[in-house]
Amino acid sequence: MVAEIWKQMSNFENYEISNLGNLRNFKTKKHLSLKPNKYGYITISIADNNRKRKSCRIHRLVGKAFLPNPDNLPTIDHINRNRADNRLENLRWASYKEQAKNSVPTKPRKQIEAIDMENEEWRKMTNGLYVSNYGRIKDTNNMLRVLSNNSNYHRVKINCKKYTVHKLVAEYFLKNPNNYKYICHIDGNKKNNKVSNLKWATKSECMKNAMDLGIDK
Incomplete structure (x- = not known):
């Protein structure tokens, strides 16, 4: 039986993480719990x-506390593919490619062919994808990218990074001579x-627009 070892975490000094994936004060x-x-x-x-609250995944806390990362790899992989098994012996640092190769197969997403709407204009982005003046994103194969609805904003995932669609549309279709950030x-x-x-x-203009519309920002 593996002995449980506890380590205090440098960025979360009020807590200890163990090699078995447990967390305590x-x-x-x-x-x-x-x-x-x-x-x-x-x-x-x-x-x-x-004293700022942060959402943390236990496997990353275990990995950072116990696993050396000499190659500066970006992700921590569950060797047996069980995402809830956070024992040290089940974790390893991995590249995105290695992580994807060892991931649990999921039901393939249904691809949707991008049929242009009336007066829709597409512009090519620097990442090779296309954005339209209608707020749609497609790839080079003319297939629409699936958008995330987990928040109030539409998001699209590109190369493991999430982007808000309204920002992509604005950056490629709207001039910004005053370098506004919002x-x-x-x-x-x-x-x-x-x-x-x-x-x-x-920011103040956005807040005023929301107030005029009766929206709680």
């Missing part, structure tokens, strides 16, 4: 050294990413 030694989320990962919200949805609907519904603005 450093002072009281009280264990925290750990349950997998809908994706199978065990995630928990804890306070860092600045983008307003004119009608207040954050899922309406047509270029006609977007404008570059200051």
Whole structure:
């Protein structure tokens, strides 16, 4: 039987993580309740050294505390593909390619052919994908990219990084001579990413637009 070893975490000094994937309070030694989320990962919200709460995945906490990473690899892989098995012996640092190769096969996404709408214009982005003035994204094979609806904004995942669609539309279709950092949805609907519904603005202008529409930002 593997002996349990505890380590205090440098960025979360009020907590200890163990080689068996358990988490406890450093002072009281009280264990925290750990349950997998809908994706199978065990995630928990804890306070860092600045008392700011952060959502952390247990396998990453174990890996950072116990696993050397001389090659500076970006991800921690579950060797047996069980995302809830966070024992040290089941974890390894891996590249994105290695992680994907060892992932659990999922039902393939249905691809949707991009049929142009009336007056729809497509512009090629620097990553090789295309964005339209109607707020749609497609790849070089003319297939629409699947958008995420986990928040108020539409997002698309490109090369393991998420982008908000309204920002992509604005960057490729709207001039920004004043270098404004914010983008307003004119009608207040954050899922309406047509270029006609977007404008570059200051933060105060966006807040005023929301107030005029009776929207709680």
